[in-house]
Amino acid sequence: MPANYARFLLNRERTLSANRQLGWALAFVAGAMNAGGFLAVQQYTSHVTGSLSMLADQLALGQLGLVVDATVSVLAFLAGAIVSSVLILEARRRRLASEYALPLLLEAALILLFGLAGSQLSRYEGLLVPFTVVLLCFMMGLQNAVVTKLSGAVIRTTHMTGVVTDLGIEIGRALHSRRTPAEGEAPVRTDGPRIVVLAGLLLAFMAGAVAGAFGFKAVGYVFTVPLALVLAALAAVPALDDLRR
Helix, strand or coil: CCHHHHHHHHCCCCCHHHHHHHHHHHHHHHHHHHHHHHHHHCCCCCCCHHHHHHHHHHHHHCCHHHHHHHHHHHHHHHHHHHHHHHHHHHHHHCCCCCCCHHHHHHHHHHHHHHHHHHHHHCCCHHHHHHHHHHHHHHHHHHHHHHHHHHCCCCCCCCCCHHHHHHHHHHHHHHHHCCCCCCCCCCCCCCCHHHHHHHHHHHHHHHHHHHHHHHHHHHHHHHHHHHHHHHHHHHHHHHHHHHHHC
């Protein structure tokens, strides 16, 4: 990956084009890790909605062990978002070029850890499931916080509910704008670029999920290594720029 392109994607001064392209890339990673993680431990980890629902259901059923599992999942996602925010704010305070790269470097390291340790822990189911769930939830919280901060809360990459909702709203506006406005009625304006961003996020997440599912099925945990290396290569350029300074 050319160094200048990595700087463009992770520059402290954000542009709509950089946000869009980085969002698509990270949505692909999130989709791949979510689908691959499910095949590993039969649990999705890219959002906390299901964990909160499971917490309530298992509490009502008296399954306290599963209540603890769901609580830990939510807390791991929260911890990832907290760590991401702290890294970004500290880098911003120091005026580092790697303001948004540091959390992604950490994510790349965690993906690699998942790939290397998962195959070893797969022999011990009692360790594999809690390790994988905590690691992936933390990673998803980390990534989601990065994209939320750099895009001004416009882009999300780890869960698609909001993306599909917003896409539906924009398509509805586009369809409605075709009608002739009534006298005195303000015309409905279509936000074409936003539709492109949202559709791209949805397609990228889906493509990542398909790649992750088939990759994990074919080669197991090794499928995560290329994801980790690409993400690390992307984030390493601004970090190396800081080191040179």
